[in-house]
Amino acid sequence: MTFPVLSSIIPIMSRPWVTVDRLKDHIGETVELRGWVYNTRSSGKIRFLILRDGSGIVQAILYSADKNSPLFQRFDTLTMESSVVIWGKVKEEPRAPGGVEMEMEDFEIVQVSPEYPIQKKEHTTSFLMPLRHLWIRSQKQYAILKVREIVVWKVREFLRNEGFLLVDTPILTPSSCEGTTSLFQTQYFDEKAYLSQSGQLYNEANAMAFGKVYCFGPTFRAEKSKTRRHLIEFWMVEPEAAYYNFEEMMGVAERFIEYIVQETLKEGKEYFQILERDTSSLEKLKTPFPRITYKDAFKILREENSETPDGEDFGGTDETVISNRFDGPVFVTRFPAKIKAFYMQPDPEDAEATLSFDLLAPEGYGEIIGGSERIHDYDLLVKKIHEHGYSEDDYRWYLDLRKYGSVPHSGFGMGLERMVCWLTGIHHIREAIPYPRTLNNLYP
RNA sequence: UCCUCGGUGGCUCAAUCGGCAGAGCGGGUGACUGUUAAUCACUAGGUUGCAGGUUCAAGUCCUGCCCGAGGAGCCA
Numbered sequence: 001m002t003f004p005v006l007s008s009i010i011p012i013m014s015r016p017w018v019t020v021d022r023l024k025d026h027i028g029e030t031v032e033l034r035g036w037v038y039n040t041r042s043s044g045k046i047r048f049l050i051l052r053d054g055s056g057i058v059q060a061i062l063y064s065a066d067k068n069s070p071l072f073q074r075f076d077t078l079t080m081e082s083s084v085v086i087w088g089k090v091k092e093e094p095r096a097p098g099g100v101e102m103e104m105e106d107f108e109i110v111q112v113s114p115e116y117p118i119q120k121k122e123h124t125t126s127f128l129m130p131l132r133h134l135w136i137r138s139q140k141q142y143a144i145l146k147v148r149e150i151v152v153w154k155v156r157e158f159l160r161n162e163g164f165l166l167v168d169t170p171i172l173t174p175s176s177c178e179g180t181t182s183l184f185q186t187q188y189f190d191e192k193a194y195l196s197q198s199g200q201l202y203n204e205a206n207a208m209a210f211g212k213v214y215c216f217g218p219t220f221r222a223e224k225s226k227t228r229r230h231l232i233e234f235w236m237v238e239p240e241a242a243y244y245n246f247e248e249m250m251g252v253a254e255r256f257i258e259y260i261v262q263e264t265l266k267e268g269k270e271y272f273q274i275l276e277r278d279t280s281s282l283e284k285l286k287t288p289f290p291r292i293t294y295k296d297a298f299k300i301l302r303e304e305n306s307e308t309p310d311g312e313d314f315g316g317t318d319e320t321v322i323s324n325r326f327d328g329p330v331f332v333t334r335f336p337a338k339i340k341a342f343y344m345q346p347d348p349e350d351a352e353a354t355l356s357f358d359l360l361a362p363e364g365y366g367e368i369i370g371g372s373e374r375i376h377d378y379d380l381l382v383k384k385i386h387e388h389g390y391s392e393d394d395y396r397w398y399l400d401l402r403k404y405g406s407v408p409h410s411g412f413g414m415g416l417e418r419m420v421c422w423l424t425g426i427h428h429i430r431e432a433i434p435y436p437r438t439l440n441n442l443y444p
Numbered sequence: 445u446c447c448u449c450g451g452u453g454g455c456u457c458a459a460u461c462g463g464c465a466g467a468g469c470g471g472g473u474g475a476c477u478g479u480u481a482a483u484c485a486c487u488a489g490g491u492u493g494c495a496g497g498u499u500c501a502a503g504u505c506c507u508g509c510c511c512g513a514g515g516a517g518c519c520a
Contacts, residue, residue: 043483044476063477080470095478119455119470120481126512127455182519198520223519224445230519315516341520356520370520413520440512 015087020056023100026090033058033102036137037082037113039120040075047075049104051086052137059093060086060102074109080120081137083110125428132435133444143271144431148420150268151260152216155237155416158259159214162252164239167206169199169215174394184222195220200411201343201398203240204374207409208401214239226439228428229316229366231417233437240411246345246355246373249410250331253359253369254287256414257329261285264423277425281362284327291331294353297322313339320364329368333357342384345373345408357412365422371412378402 015032023031035053042048047062064072078084086107093101118134128135135141156166172186172193183194199215206213216237223230239252261282265272272279292300298310304321308314313335314322323330334353337346347353359369375381381402385392392399417432430436435444 039481041479041482042476043479046477046479048479048482050480059480061478065477067476095480097480115454115471117454121456121469122481123455124513200520221519224517225519226517227515227519313519335520339520344520358520372520 020051020053020058022055023058023090023102027092027100028090030087030089030105031102032085032087033060034085035083037078037080037084039080040078042076047072049075049078049084049086049107051084051102056098057139058098058100058102059096060088060104062104071106075107077112078109079113080116081113081134083113084108085110125430129430129436129441130443136434139274141431143274144420144424144426145434146271147264147268147275147424148416148432150264150271151416151420151423154260154263154267155216155256155414157263158256159237159239162212164212164214164241165206165210167203167210167213167215168217169196169202169206171196171217171220182221182223184220197221198236198413199238200240200413203238203411204401204409205397207240207242207411208405208407211243212239212241224439227316228430229418229421231429231433231436231438234429234433235416236413237416238411238413240409242407242409244410245408246357246410249371249373249412250291250333250357253357253371253412253414254289254329254331257289257359257369258285258287260419261423272424275424275426277423281327282423285329289329289331289359290326291333291357292322293334294332294336295334297332300325311336311338316366319360319366323360323362323364323366326362328362330360330362331357332360340372342388342390343372343374343381345375346380355410361418361422363422363425365418367415368418368422369412369414371410373408373410376402376406376408378406 015030017032017034018026020033020035033051033053035051038050038052038057040047040049045064045067049060049062051058051060062071062075066072084107086102086104088102088104090100090102092099116134117131118128118138136145159166172188173196174191174193183197186193186195197219199217203213203215214237217235218233219236220233222232239256241249241252244252262285265279265282297314300322301308301314301318306318306321308318322332333356334347334350335356335358336352337344337354338352340354340356344354344356347355354372356372357370358367360366361368375384378399381399382392385395417429420432421429424432426432430438430441
């Protein structure tokens with residue numbers, strides 16, 4: 001079977017090539033569009049072409065007095081997702097979504113697509129996921145990934161404006177940087193290496209060099225989680241700042257979230273419309289966010305008859321129960337040391353607790369931020385490393401940071417995909433990343 | 445690893461008490477000058493996940509297995 005490209009040389013028609021998102025600036029002009037057929041409809045002596053070009057979607061109309069005209073015959077060979085270059089006059093059209101249409105004069109077929117596997121109807125995710133490379137062409141997936149792209153920019157914009165410096169951390173890391181249970185192991189020539197599950201330890205070194213830093217990249221967790229909130233590979237942004245205490249870092253976190261939400265709503269309006277996302281609760285969001293302690297959270301859980309035992313970490317259902325008590329995001333603070341990482345600073349008011357915080361998103365979207373003040377005292381950190389059964393030797397460089405000019409410092413991590421899930425209102429995290437890596441999915 | 449649900453045409457699903465395997469979409473052919481997942485008519489398309497069993501008769505009941513979904517566990 002062959003799939004010939006009919007026109008490998010795009011003809012020069014002396015029409016300016018524009019993208020769909022800029023059509024509004026060319027009303028009344030004759031322009032060129034290059035894209036793919038999203039759908040066609042016909043009605044006797046009129047043809048409709050819905051064209052998608054990556055920047056947006058627009059309808060083009062083709063008229064002919066003769067229903068058997070060569071132009072129509074050529075048009076009727078077009079199938080869904082065929083690639084096509086079209087020329088025509090841009091005009092305002094209140095009947096069209098987006099308010100703009102093209103009156104098509106001529107077109108050049110680049111390739112006629114064979115029967116497209118994704119149809120204009122509902123499909124199951126198990127059918128679509130192996131077709132993810134094509135699925136991302138559809139409007140809803142396109143809108144989600146556009147929102148993701150905006151969020152990424154807003155993350156960088158906020159942190160840069162706040163004086164945080166992007167300092168990249170490695171993905172290949174040496175053994176036992178932090179527990180070993182959930183790390184992907186790989187080979188680094190003759191040594192074992194692991195895929196990073198957090199840039200944080202390196203961030204702490206970077207913070208001592210640059211003051212305020214962040215890293216933003218993929219993170220890997222080899223856990224057999226099978227829920228709609230978990231990915232095996234996901235993106236995390238982790239700010240870390242020297243001389244920032246626990247309270248100050250929570251302030252950064254809430255302003256960070258407020259900025260991302262408000263700015264993304266502003267810039268991504270059309271995508272929220274495609275997604276039919278009711279953004280009213282997001283628009284109302286304002287800092288400061290309420291803060292409750294871990295112990296307060298358990299009072300709520302008791303009232304709601306959760307069976308999670310005291311001193312344990314919450315389950316996904318517990319997070320929803322707690323966040324349902326609030327309109328917007330809520331901080332849960334001062335988690336017990338025994339359920340948190342070894343490097344978290346103990347709470348001076350409660351020996352069992354740590355200066356840690358989680359931010360729970362509303363509407364059941366769960367934990368989107370986890371952060372803490374870090375231990376800055378050398379002897380205390382050594383003690384915690386031993387208590388957790390780690391080897392002091394593996395943490396030599398990390399301990400150095402507590403030797404040469406140690407200062408109090410804090411940081412947090414935000415899961416990009418969970419943030420996108422909450423903003424877009426989608427049900428499952430796997431749609432918030434172009435190529436999700438889930439427990440049963442490494443293809444495509 | 446455990447619990448629950450599911451697997452029928454390319455896709456989404458239906459099939460009553462065990463009694464001729466069906467519809468819509470998509471494909472093909474035709475009609476239609478404003479369609480929005482267009483509509484209408486006609487048409488082709490099936491080893492009911494796999495293996496066994498019960499029965500005159502199994503998509504349907506029984507046993508085992510495979511695959512998928514949701515959840516739990518796990519998860520700074």
